[in-house]
Amino acid sequence: MTTVEQAEQIILAQIKDYGTEALAFEQALGRVLAEDIKADRNLPPFNRVTMDGIAIDFDAIVKGIRTFKIKATQAAGDQPVDIDANEECVEIMTGAALSPTVNAVIRYEDLEINNGLAKLLAPEVKHGQNIHFKGTDKRSGDIVAPSNQVISPAVISLLASVGKANVLVKKMPRVMIISSGDELVEVAATPSDYQIRKSNNYTVKAALKLHGLDADMMHIPDDPDVTRKQIETCLQNYDVILLSGGISMGKFDYIPQALQDAQVTRLFHKVQQRPGKPFWFGKHDNGALVFAFPGNPVATFMCLHRYVLPWLDATLSLPPKEHVYALLDRDFTFAPPLKYFLQIKLKSTPMGTLAAQPVEGNGSGDFANLADTDAFMELPPDRDEFKKGEVFRVWKF
Amino acid sequence: MTTVEQAEQIILAQIKDYGTEALAFEQALGRVLAEDIKADRNLPPFNRVTMDGIAIDFDAIVKGIRTFKIKATQAAGDQPVDIDANEECVEIMTGAALSPTVNAVIRYEDLEINNGLAKLLAPEVKHGQNIHFKGTDKRSGDIVAPSNQVISPAVISLLASVGKANVLVKKMPRVMIISSGDELVEVAATPSDYQIRKSNNYTVKAALKLHGLDADMMHIPDDPDVTRKQIETCLQNYDVILLSGGISMGKFDYIPQALQDAQVTRLFHKVQQRPGKPFWFGKHDNGALVFAFPGNPVATFMCLHRYVLPWLDATLSLPPKEHVYALLDRDFTFAPPLKYFLQIKLKSTPMGTLAAQPVEGNGSGDFANLADTDAFMELPPDRDEFKKGEVFRVWKF
The missing domain is CATH 3.40.980.10 (MoaB/Mog-like domain)
Known part of the structure; x- marks a missing residue:
C-alpha cells in the first residue's frame, strides 16, 4: 500500500505553473506575489522629521546659540524651507522634508516659544536627532518584497508605499x-x-x-x-x-x-x-x-x-510551510499498521511548548467533533503506544 | 502614564452589542455565530451503511447460515428494503439507510457473489458491524454548534448538515x-x-x-x-x-x-x-x-x-484568545521603562517549543522589516535584560 x-x-x-494575472493591489490580499517589488525611490524619500518642533543647524549648538528666530513654519508636504543663518530655525511638523540647511530637530516639549522666538529649555541636543534619514530603510531599486510570498497586510503596505497600484499575482x-x-x-x-x-x-x-x-x-x-x-x-x-x-x-x-x-x-x-x-x-x-x-x-x-x-x-511557488510540532498531553494507543491522523486541540503553555490534547470522535467521521479541534497530529504507523510528552508533527487547520 | x-x-x-443579521450559510465563513445550532433530527438520521456489500440479520450468523439470497439491491437514498427470512440479504451501498430487519453489513471483499447468491468467505461477523447507528453523533434537538464562535469550515459543515441555509451572525x-x-x-x-x-x-x-x-x-x-x-x-x-x-x-x-x-x-x-x-x-x-x-x-x-x-x-462575544508563549532564542536588551513589543519571527522546534527570533528594524517604523516577522513579543517594562530561553507572551499577526 x-x-x-x-x-x-x-x-x-x-x-x-498556472501563470500570473494583474490585480489592483487592494484586491491582492492573501494572493501570492508573482513579481519582486522594488523601491521606486529611497525610503524614506527625504530626511524626514519625526517630532513636531523646530529644525536648526547643529553648528548653532556648537556655537552656544540657545534662542532661534522662527523664519517660517513648514507643514508635512510643504516644500522644504532653507535657513540663512545659525540663529534662524524653521518651525516644522512631523513628516516634513528637511532642507539641507538644517540637521537637528528639537521637539516642542523642550522649547519655549514667544514672539517669533524659540528658546531651548536646556535639552541635550544631538546632531541628526528626530530625523529619519533618506534611504535608511531602503535605497531606490532595492527589493522591498520578493516574489513568491503570500500578500499580507505588511506587504500591502509596501505595495502602497512604492506606488504598485497594480500587482502581478499567481493565477x-x-x-x-x-x-x-x-x-x-x-x-x-x-x-x-x-x-x-x-x-x-x-x-x-x-x-x-x-x-x-x-x-x-x-x-x-x-x-x-x-x-x-x-x-x-x-x-x-x-x-x-x-x-x-x-x-x-x-x-x-x-x-x-x-x-x-x-x-x-x-x-x-x-x-x-x-x-x-x-x-x-x-x-x-x-x-x-x-x-x-x-x-x-x-x-x-x-x-x-x-x-x-x-x-x-x-x-504557487510558495516555500514549503515550516513543520509544526507539539507534545502529546496524554498517552494514546492506536494499533493498526497505519499512520494515524489524530484530531487534537492545541494549547500554548506558559513553558513555551505547544501541547496537543487528543479529541476523539466515534470514528464515524463526526464533524461535530472536528469543530472542537484545530489540528491533526501525525502518528507513525510502526508503533502502537504513544506516550504523554512525546513530540509529533501536527497539521493545523 | x-x-x-x-x-x-x-x-x-x-x-x-451591535446586534445580529441573517446570512446565507455559505456567506457566513469567518463571521461569528449568533445562535445555537441544533440538530433538526438525529445524526446520523438512520442506521447508515458504511461499506458496500450485503446487509443481513445477525441471527443468521448465529444459526450458521453462510450463503444468502440477494432479495434486492438498495442504493444510498433508496427506501430501505426489508428481508423476510434469515437466508435473505440486501445488496447495499455505503450511505444507504438500513431496514430494521437487518443489523450487520458484510463488505464485498469478504464475499463471493454468483447467480443472485452471496457466499461468505469466512470473515468474522459481528452484530452491528459496518453500521453507523442512528443518533450516535447527535440526538435531534442537541446543540451541534454553540453560538459565540467563529464560523470555520467545520461549522459550515454542521450548518449544512442540519439544514441551516440561513444563519444568524453578529453584526x-x-x-x-x-x-x-x-x-x-x-x-x-x-x-x-x-x-x-x-x-x-x-x-x-x-x-x-x-x-x-x-x-x-x-x-x-x-x-x-x-x-x-x-x-x-x-x-x-x-x-x-x-x-x-x-x-x-x-x-x-x-x-x-x-x-x-x-x-x-x-x-x-x-x-x-x-x-x-x-x-x-x-x-x-x-x-x-x-x-x-x-x-x-x-x-x-x-x-x-x-x-x-x-x-x-x-x-462580538468571542471568548478571549488563548495566550501564546514563546522562548526568546537570543539575549535581548531594552533599557527604557516601557513595555517593549519586539518584532519576532516564530519557529516551531522539533522539541515541541515555539522559538522567537528577534528581527529588529531601525526603530523608524520600517514596514519592510515587519513583512519578515509574524508576531510581537511583549517584554515587561521593569527589566532591561532578556535572556535566551526565557518565555514571554507573543501576539501573532
Whole structure:
C-alpha cells in the first residue's frame, strides 16, 4: 500500500505553473506575489522629521546659540524651507522634508516659544536627532518584497508605499468540487428518512476559500451517462477535480468507470493511513488532476490539509510551510499498521511548548467533533503506544 | 502614564452589542455565530451503511447460515428494503439507510457473489458491524454548534448538515479608517520630493479584512473646517474611528480640536509602551469609539493587534484568545521603562517549543522589516535584560 510519504511525493511531483494575472493591489490580499517589488525611490524619500518642533543647524549648538528666530513654519508636504543663518530655525511638523540647511530637530516639549522666538529649555541636543534619514530603510531599486510570498497586510503596505497600484499575482488553478449520489439533497431541502443533506462539498469550498481559492461545485446524480458527460466536461474546464465519495466498489458508483473512460490515469489508490485509506489520485492526459477522497468528511478534511494545500502552495511557488510540532498531553494507543491522523486541540503553555490534547470522535467521521479541534497530529504507523510528552508533527487547520 | 494593562482594561470596558443579521450559510465563513445550532433530527438520521456489500440479520450468523439470497439491491437514498427470512440479504451501498430487519453489513471483499447468491468467505461477523447507528453523533434537538464562535469550515459543515441555509451572525461594528495630512498622495500618484504615498490606512484595512471586517477609508486634508465637518460626520455614521497620525502637538493637526469640539472624551493618552507611546483613546457621547494611533506604521500595526482586535473579539462575544508563549532564542536588551513589543519571527522546534527570533528594524517604523516577522513579543517594562530561553507572551499577526 502507498505510504503517506509516497503519496505526498507523487502529488508534489504534479506541480504546474498556472501563470500570473494583474490585480489592483487592494484586491491582492492573501494572493501570492508573482513579481519582486522594488523601491521606486529611497525610503524614506527625504530626511524626514519625526517630532513636531523646530529644525536648526547643529553648528548653532556648537556655537552656544540657545534662542532661534522662527523664519517660517513648514507643514508635512510643504516644500522644504532653507535657513540663512545659525540663529534662524524653521518651525516644522512631523513628516516634513528637511532642507539641507538644517540637521537637528528639537521637539516642542523642550522649547519655549514667544514672539517669533524659540528658546531651548536646556535639552541635550544631538546632531541628526528626530530625523529619519533618506534611504535608511531602503535605497531606490532595492527589493522591498520578493516574489513568491503570500500578500499580507505588511506587504500591502509596501505595495502602497512604492506606488504598485497594480500587482502581478499567481493565477489560482481552477478547482471543481464534485459531490455525487442520489441520497444527497440540498441544504435548504427537507430530506426523506433515508436521505441526507450535502455538506462535505461546502466544507471543502470553505477551507479552500480560507486559502484564497474560489472553487466551483457540481453534483453528479447516480446515472452512468450523466456521470460520464459531467466528468468529461470538468476535465476540459478545470485544472483540479476534488471528489468526495463515489470511488468505491459500490454498484452505483459510476465515477471510477467515467474516469477510466476519460483517460484519467491512476497514480495511487489506497494510502497507509486512517482516516482516508481509500484516497485515490490520478491525472488526465491534459494535465488535469483528480483527488478522490473517501466519503467520510473527516477523512476528506484531513486529506485536503495534508495533501491538497501543500500541493497548492508548491504549485504557487510558495516555500514549503515550516513543520509544526507539539507534545502529546496524554498517552494514546492506536494499533493498526497505519499512520494515524489524530484530531487534537492545541494549547500554548506558559513553558513555551505547544501541547496537543487528543479529541476523539466515534470514528464515524463526526464533524461535530472536528469543530472542537484545530489540528491533526501525525502518528507513525510502526508503533502502537504513544506516550504523554512525546513530540509529533501536527497539521493545523 | 497609562500602563498596557490599564489601557487594555479601559478599552475592554467599552464593549457593545451591535446586534445580529441573517446570512446565507455559505456567506457566513469567518463571521461569528449568533445562535445555537441544533440538530433538526438525529445524526446520523438512520442506521447508515458504511461499506458496500450485503446487509443481513445477525441471527443468521448465529444459526450458521453462510450463503444468502440477494432479495434486492438498495442504493444510498433508496427506501430501505426489508428481508423476510434469515437466508435473505440486501445488496447495499455505503450511505444507504438500513431496514430494521437487518443489523450487520458484510463488505464485498469478504464475499463471493454468483447467480443472485452471496457466499461468505469466512470473515468474522459481528452484530452491528459496518453500521453507523442512528443518533450516535447527535440526538435531534442537541446543540451541534454553540453560538459565540467563529464560523470555520467545520461549522459550515454542521450548518449544512442540519439544514441551516440561513444563519444568524453578529453584526460587525461600522469602522472608519482616517488618514490625514497634505503630505500624503494616492498610491497611483507620483509624489513630489517632499510627499509620500498613503499606505498605513490600507494596511489597517487589510488586517481587519483578515478578521472578517470591511472597514471604510477617508482622507482628511489639513484644513480645520473640513476636519471638523468630516470628524462629525464619521462620529454620526460609524461605531469606531481609527486614526493613524494626526494626534500630536503639530500646528496643522486639527484633529484633536475637532474631536474636542465634537464632544469626544479622552479615556487615555500615552501608554507605557514602545512602539505606540502616543496612543490615544476616546469615546463620543453617542458611544462611538476613537482609537488614535501614532503615525509610525509599526506602532499602528501593534496597537491594532494588541488592543483593537481583542476589543473586536470581546464585542462580538468571542471568548478571549488563548495566550501564546514563546522562548526568546537570543539575549535581548531594552533599557527604557516601557513595555517593549519586539518584532519576532516564530519557529516551531522539533522539541515541541515555539522559538522567537528577534528581527529588529531601525526603530523608524520600517514596514519592510515587519513583512519578515509574524508576531510581537511583549517584554515587561521593569527589566532591561532578556535572556535566551526565557518565555514571554507573543501576539501573532
